[in-house]
Amino acid sequence: MQKIVHLKSKKHSMIIKVGRVPEILHWGANIAKIDPDLILSTERPISQARLDVDVPLSLCPELGSGHFNAPGIEGHRHGEDWAPVFEMKALTCDEQSASFTLEDTVAKLELLIEVKLDFNSDVVQKRITVKNVADKEYCLGKLSSTLSLPNHANELMTFHGRWCHEFQTQRLSFEHGGFMQENRRGRTSHENFPGLFVGSKGFSEQVGQVWGFHLGWSGNHQLRADVRSDGRRFVQAGELLLSGEVHLKEGEEYQSPWLYATYSNTGLNGISERFHEFVRANIIKFPTKKARPVHLNTWEGIYFDHKPEYIMQMATEAAEMGVERFIIDDGWFIGRDGERAALGDWYLDEKKYPNGLEPVINHVNEQGMEFGLWVEPEMVSEDSNLYRQHPDWVLSLPGYQQPSGRWQYVLDLQNPDCFSYLFDRLNDLLTRYNIGYFKWDMNRELVQPGHHGKPAVHGQTKALYRLFDELRLAHPDVEIESCSSGGGRIDFEILQRTHRFWASDCNDALERQAIQRGMSYFFPPEVMGAHIGPAECHSTNRRHAINMRGVTALSGHMGVELDPVKESAEEKQAFAHYIQLHKQYRDLLHSGRSFRIDPADQSQNIYGVENGEEMLITVCQLAMPNHALPAPLRVRCVEKEATYEVKIVEMPHTSFQLMKQRPQWLDQTLTLSGDNLEEIGVTLPILDPESALIVHLKKM
Numbered sequence: 193m194q195k196i197v198h199l200k201s202k203k204h205s206m207i208i209k210v211g212r213v214p215e216i217l218h219w220g221a222n223i224a225k226i227d228p229d230l231i232l233s234t235e236r237p238i239s240q241a242r243l244d245v246d247v248p249l250s251l252c253p254e255l256g257s258g259h260f261n262a263p264g265i266e267g268h269r270h271g272e273d274w275a276p277v278f279e280m281k282a283l284t285c286d287e288q289s290a291s292f293t294l295e296d297t298v299a300k301l302e303l304l305i306e307v308k309l310d311f312n313s314d315v316v317q318k319r320i321t322v323k324n325v326a327d328k329e330y331c332l333g334k335l336s337s338t339l340s341l342p343n344h345a346n347e348l349m350t351f352h353g354r355w356c357h358e359f360q361t362q363r364l365s366f367e368h369g370g371f372m373q374e375n376r377r378g379r380t381s382h383e384n385f386p387g388l389f390v391g392s393k394g395f396s397e398q399v400g401q402v403w404g405f406h407l408g409w410s411g412n413h414q415l416r417a418d419v420r421s422d423g424r425r426f427v428q429a430g431e432l433l434l435s436g437e438v439h440l441k442e443g444e445e446y447q448s449p450w451l452y453a454t455y456s457n458t459g460l461n462g463i464s465e466r467f468h469e470f471v472r473a474n475i476i477k478f479p480t481k482k483a484r485p486v487h488l489n490t491w492e493g494i495y496f497d498h499k500p501e502y503i504m505q506m507a508t509e510a511a512e513m514g515v516e517r518f519i520i521d522d523g524w525f526i527g528r529d530g531e532r533a534a535l536g537d538w539y540l541d542e543k544k545y546p547n548g549l550e551p552v553i554n555h556v557n558e559q560g561m562e563f564g565l566w567v568e569p570e571m572v573s574e575d576s577n578l579y580r581q582h583p584d585w586v587l588s589l590p591g592y593q594q595p596s597g598r599w600q601y602v603l604d605l606q607n608p609d610c611f612s613y614l615f616d617r618l619n620d621l622l623t624r625y626n627i628g629y630f631k632w633d634m635n636r637e638l639v640q641p642g643h644h645g646k647p648a649v650h651g652q653t654k655a656l657y658r659l660f661d662e663l664r665l666a667h668p669d670v671e672i673e674s675c676s677s678g679g680g681r682i683d684f685e686i687l688q689r690t691h692r693f694w695a696s697d698c699n700d701a702l703e704r705q706a707i708q709r710g711m712s713y714f715f716p717p718e719v720m721g722a723h724i725g726p727a728e729c730h731s732t733n734r735r736h737a738i739n740m741r742g743v744t745a746l747s748g749h750m751g752v753e754l755d756p757v758k759e760s761a762e763e764k765q766a767f768a769h770y771i772q773l774h775k776q777y778r779d780l781l782h783s784g785r786s787f788r789i790d791p792a793d794q795s796q797n798i799y800g801v802e803n804g805e806e807m808l809i810t811v812c813q814l815a816m817p818n819h820a821l822p823a824p825l826r827v828r829c830v831e832k833e834a835t836y837e838v839k840i841v842e843m844p845h846t847s848f849q850l851m852k853q854r855p856q857w858l859d860q861t862l863t864l865s866g867d868n869l870e871e872i873g874v875t876l877p878i879l880d881p882e883s884a885l886i887v888h889l890k891k892m
């Protein structure tokens with residue numbers, strides 16, 4: 193007997209037909225009521241010259257039932273039980289969640305498929321658990337979450353990247369075949385962000401139907417989108433397990449990471465709106481409800497050259513500029529004079545800090561700032577006391593010499609002694625010093641990640657989460673930033689335990705425009721670390737005026753990363769100006785609804801945030817404009833009948849090169865109604881390449 197499960201949220205429905213296995217019939221716009229003929233009207237024909245039975249594209253497709261694309265589960269028992277076919281055993285559900293228990297009595301496996309639809313945000317969560325119910329061990333190769341999509345989802349948007357170039361996007365046709373991403377780097381990675389979008393042809397920021405996906409996992413993953421030869425299509429995501437990584441004894445279980453997904457009929461804006469709402473309500477746990485403090489991070493200012501007196505001078509000047517949290521980056525611990533040594537020796541370098549760290553921290557606190565410290569706990573340098581004492585604490589494979597990365601190795605967190613050492617060192621730092629914030633870095637990939645010779649990325653990732661969890665339990669008020677050579681570990685699961693991401697080591701404002709835009713599809717601005725760097729960017733040698741740098745950093749969780757002592761009075765004044773502007777709009781930026789506007793000219797990046805009362809829109813001219821005159825800025829996200837005060841709150845400070853005469857309104861406040869703003873828009877000045885302006889709208 194077939195049954196229907198109807199999950200409902202504020203705006204969406206997911207309708208699942210439950211026969212031998214559960215299968216999605218609809219996932220998208222709200223369906224008011226289930227028609228009695230729904231099952232009949234969705235019955236599929238059977239095509240000539242193929243299997244004689246209909247094969248459902250279920251929530252866990254099976255090879256053994258005739259699904260010839262990627263199965264949801266793979267594994268074996270010494271070569272047997274490798275093609276399980278499941279049958280529904282039990283179902284529990286309400287309007288927002290369903291749990292399907294399935295069994296295969298031949299292969300002796302049980303599956304628990306959990307699907308939840310968050311009422312407020314319309315975000316779906318799905319995970320699968322497999323249990324071995326035989327007395328013979330089962331070697332699991334794969335357990336992924338599958339969600340099917342309608343046939344008009346025929347265009348893909350995927351992510352790629354590398355160090356200093358995170359969150360880059362590409363479009364692919366999605367008519368035949370598919371897309372597959374395998375991440376084997378042992379961390380979320382710059383290269384393979386675990387997310388993608390599928391939508392109706394040409395979907396854009398503001399237009400089209402889109403389904404968005406993100407796997408919350410910080411280790412290896414596999415993410416794919418496939419179109420079957422019969423036109424049915426699906427997205428599948430799960431942990432990528434190395435050969436022999438997971439063995440289940442009788443009664444043991446493996447649980448997949450959560451797959452997060454949502455639907456929008458207002459383009460990518462509807463997707464990011466929903467992910468942000470979900471993340472704000474369910475993932476981020478700030479210890480207190482304070483405003484996100486403006487940072488100064490010492491890295492690009494002084495690198496490894498630590499002199500306490502000088503750092504205190506930096507702190508004084510930082511506070512004068514309006515900085516609220518001062519972070520000492522790499523270089524503070526014993527023997528850390530460069531990147532080749534000392535990771536693992538988490539004791540203060542008393543040669544650099546003969547009077548201890550306390551005077552610096554006290555000084556920072558006296559300036560009214562919180563103090564933060566950089567750590568990279570999972571790592572060890574070959575040239576370190578820790579490595580000399582415990583070379584066997586490294587994740588490695590006996591008999592092989594693995595390559596180092598940044599001259600360092602990864603510690604085996606599943607080794608209990610190593611785990612306790614790290615917990616004790618971090619706990620000691622947090623107990624001894626008044627530290628409000630850790631920047632937790634992770635600067636290399638996992639190569640030959642063996643624990644007692646066995647593959648261990650799964651175990652390492654779980655142990656890492658446990659290290660975070662135990663520390664946070666002991667120090668609940670401390671905030672943590674997830675950094676991994678910039679944006680190498682950005683995902684929802686690490687965000688359950690952290691409070692900010694270092695989006696990229698690239699502080700080049702032009703590059704940041706693309707990086708931050710890509711990141712903004714999933715993560716709200718308050719967790720996106722964005723810093724004003726020096727005029728000449730350290731990672732690209734490109735130069736930008738302060739307008740471009742200030743505006744770009746302003747819309748995230750803002751900071752500065754340079755040596756204020758060495759900057760001119762004029763630059764310092766400008767930093768203070770952008771910090772002040774950020775603080776003025778910080779509440780709006782960090783709680784409002786973020787959106788992006790489809791630009792008429794691809795040389796512009798236009799994005800904003802609004803809360804019903806106010807709106808802030810940034811127009812960034814990335815490159816030479818396409819036409820001599822820019823298209824008017826048409827603002828869609830407003831109430832049509834309301835009246836708004838519109839004014840420019842930030843413009844390039846240098847003289848304009850491409851514009852002879854500016855529109856008069858730039859120096860005035862306009863009063864415009866919602867429909868005028870949406871249908872006619874306001875003219876913009878001709879911006880020179882790599883400059884930006886900010887418009888503020890206030891409902892009257």
Ligand code: GLA
Binds near residue numbers: 675676
């Ligand atoms: C990584 C981080 C940087 C900085 C350095 C310090 O590269 O991404 O922000 O902290 O390490 O070594």
